[in-house]
Amino acid sequence: MEKQPRLLSSQLSLQNRVCDVTLNCVVLTWKERETTKKRVSGSFLGSSRAAGSHCVPVCEIIAVQETTEACQSNDAGRWQMVPQQPSESEQHAFTVSYVERMRGHRWRCSEVTFHCTDWRLCQQWIQTIKEQLSQLTSRPKSLLVYINPYGGKQRGKWIYEHKVAPVFSRASISTDVIVTECANHARNHLKKEADLKKYDGVVCVGGDGMFSEILHGLISRTQCDSGVDENCAETLVPSALRIGIIPAGSTDCICFATVGTNDPVTSALHIVIGDSQPMDVCSVHHNNTFLRYSVSLLGYGFFGDVLTDSERKRWMGPARYDISGVKTFLSHRYYEGTISFLPAADIFGTPRDKIKCRSGCSVCQKQSTEKLTEEEREGSYGVWRVTRGKFLAINAASMSCACPRTPKGLSPAAHLADGTTDLILIRKCSRLDFLRHLLRHTNKDDQFDHTFVEVHRVQQFRFTPKHWEGGSELDLCESKNRLFGQICRQQPVCGCAPAHSSWNCDGEILPQTTIHVRVHCQLIKLFARGIEEKTVFEDPYTLCAV
Ligand SMILES: CCCCCCCCCCCCC/C=C/[C@@H](O)[C@H](COP(=O)(O)O)NC(=O)CCCCC
Numbered sequence: 001m002e003k004q005p006r007l008l009s010s011q012l013s014l015q016n017r018v019c020d021v022t023l024n025c026v027v028l029t030w031k032e033r034e035t036t037k038k039r040v041s042g043s044f045l046g047s048s049r050a051a052g053s054h055c056v057p058v059c060e061i062i063a064v065q066e067t068t069e070a071c072q073s074n075d076a077g078r079w080q081m082v083p084q085q086p087s088e089s090e091q092h093a094f095t096v097s098y099v100e101r102m103r104g105h106r107w108r109c110s111e112v113t114f115h116c117t118d119w120r121l122c123q124q125w126i127q128t129i130k131e132q133l134s135q136l137t138s139r140p141k142s143l144l145v146y147i148n149p150y151g152g153k154q155r156g157k158w159i160y161e162h163k164v165a166p167v168f169s170r171a172s173i174s175t176d177v178i179v180t181e182c183a184n185h186a187r188n189h190l191k192k193e194a195d196l197k198k199y200d201g202v203v204c205v206g207g208d209g210m211f212s213e214i215l216h217g218l219i220s221r222t223q224c225d226s227g228v229d230e231n232c233a234e235t236l237v238p239s240a241l242r243i244g245i246i247p248a249g250s251t252d253c254i255c256f257a258t259v260g261t262n263d264p265v266t267s268a269l270h271i272v273i274g275d276s277q278p279m280d281v282c283s284v285h286h287n288n289t290f291l292r293y294s295v296s297l298l299g300y301g302f303f304g305d306v307l308t309d310s311e312r313k314r315w316m317g318p319a320r321y322d323i324s325g326v327k328t329f330l331s332h333r334y335y336e337g338t339i340s341f342l343p344a345a346d347i348f349g350t351p352r353d354k355i356k357c358r359s360g361c362s363v364c365q366k367q368s369t370e371k372l373t374e375e376e377r378e379g380s381y382g383v384w385r386v387t388r389g390k391f392l393a394i395n396a397a398s399m400s401c402a403c404p405r406t407p408k409g410l411s412p413a414a415h416l417a418d419g420t421t422d423l424i425l426i427r428k429c430s431r432l433d434f435l436r437h438l439l440r441h442t443n444k445d446d447q448f449d450h451t452f453v454e455v456h457r458v459q460q461f462r463f464t465p466k467h468w469e470g471g472s473e474l475d476l477c478e479s480k481n482r483l484f485g486q487i488c489r490q491q492p493v494c495g496c497a498p499a500h501s502s503w504n505c506d507g508e509i510l511p512q513t514t515i516h517v518r519v520h521c522q523l524i525k526l527f528a529r530g531i532e533e534k535t536v537f538e539d540p541y542t543l544c545a546v
């Protein structure tokens with residue numbers, strides 16, 4: 001890697017130890033100088049990390065500020081470092097706050113305070129670091145924050161005030177905060193009222209349902225401002241504003257699948273450093289009319305029924321999904337219908353690939369840089385295929401849908417930003433087989449390796465339930481009784497099972513069942529970077545090899 005010219009290099013004191021501190025355009029490093037160690041009673045003070053070299057990429061520095069507090073003394077241990085500078089020299093200090101990686105993809109805001117002999121040198125360090133930070137133009141300065149006070153365990157407000165606001169304030173980000181008063185408050189405000197020119201991004205404090213509101217508000221506003229009709233547009237205009245997600249809901253799958261953890265402080269830090277992760281958005285249509293957008297799961301059958309049942313149990317909080325999950329599993333309902341889909345070309349891979357979408361994913365980047373060859377582009381226009389049958393579940397995962405319930409996700413190899421969605425068809429099978437399939441979401445076994453599971457990577461798909469074929473949604477309502485009689489004969493186990501399920505669209509129930517879904521590649525951007533490879537956590541110093 002190219003060596004960067006030094007901007008500053010000084011001997012500064014850190015907890016009474018002398019360090020060589022260096023700043024270039026890319027990293028801040030500090031290395032403890034060799035110190036005299038006084039042996040007191042058989043062991044040495046200081047961990048190898050404390051005595052070693054530290055390195056923080058400039059892009060992961062949160063802030064720098066002059067420190068006014070009293071200097072700390074470090075002679076409480078059994079071993080004592082002999083200071084190489086007189087203590088009266090430690091009158092001027094500055095503190096650097098930076099991202100530190102913890103286990104499980106979590107980030108924390110750590111601080112290091114350097115002391116120096118000379119006021120001017122101290123100011124020079126503060127000024128130079130500030131200048132470096134000011135050049136990071138992708139960082140937001142002003143954010144519009146929406147909090148759902150009733151999402152998840154109803155801790156959205158508390159989480160924002162105690163975990164997130166202090167991080168934003170440390171990074172000098174200004175915020176306008178709206179605590180929502182009813183469902184669709186955030187969506188309507190974004191769509192019609194918000195003065196979006198004032199902001200560099202929108203922050204959602206809540207779950208997937210709340211995120212969905214903000215997504216809809218922002219996309220609709222962008223189309224409206226650009227004169228694009230959401231009902232018929234094949235191409236939608238990407239939104240200029242990024243969305244940050246502070247997880248405070250029940251599933252929080254969009255946060256988990258784009259950051260690797262559901263941790264408010266980690267999300268706040270991704271926002272502060274101005275990360276950017278493009279994301280595919282599916283538009284769902286019925287009879288050529290736009291219904292909704294989806295970024296994670298569109299699920300008919302099992303996941304639709306779980307959601308419908310769980311809505312009546314909202315008072316239980318996140319536990320409602322466990323109760324409804326068990327209930328829906330036991331009811332073992334299947335649904336008949338026809339799925340037609342437009343497969344993605346071979347270059348997009350398959351849902352059974354071993355390679356996963358990770359930070360800086362080359363498959364997704366290929367889409368963003370539009371580096372497809374003519375041949376690849378030609379090959380990406382496929383031929384529609386049709387399949388019909390009885391299904392326990394029909395799922396479309398536009399991203400892995402990883403969440404604490406299934407850390408590898410519903411479709412572990414799905415990509416965040418490749419312009420495709422993974423269609424997962426679970427055909428009618430025994431309860432035991434379905435249980436085996438579900439359990440595999442929680443362990444290392446391949447949940448697609450069953451004869452009754454079919455997977456396709458697609459650009460578009462349509463679904464028509466059997467009793468709809470050749471008719472309209474209204475036809476069903478009119479002939480409801482006749483149909484229910486027929487279906488109960490087909491599925492005697494349920495007593496009086498409904499003929500149709502509902503679509504679970506990112507946690508919202510869709511009223512229509514006959515749908516046409518189209519993927520819009522990288523329509524929005526999040527303040528995230530995708531899940532980082534383990535190596536970044538194991539050896540953060542690889543980042544600093546400059
Ligand atoms: C016997 C072991 C069963 C294990 C099953 C594991 C499968 C879980 C897959 C979960 C996929 C989640 C996809 C995301 C869905 C969310 O959009 C939606 C709304 O979230 P929120 O607004 O935060 O409440 N959540 C759900 O639909 C919950 C599905 C839970 C199913 C058990």
Ligand SMILES: Nc1ncnc2c1ncn2[C@@H]1O[C@H](COP(=O)(O)OP(=O)(O)O)[C@@H](O)[C@H]1O
Binds near residue numbers: 148149152153211
């Ligand atoms: N103030 C509010 N009162 C009632 N519902 C709200 C409010 N704000 C948002 N909502 C709705 O609450 C639903 C669930 O929100 P979400 O934050 O996803 O929580 P959860 O993950 O627990 O479902 C969303 O559909 C959203 O539209």
Ligand SMILES: [Ca+2]
Binds near residue numbers: 397415
């Ligand atoms: Ca995708």
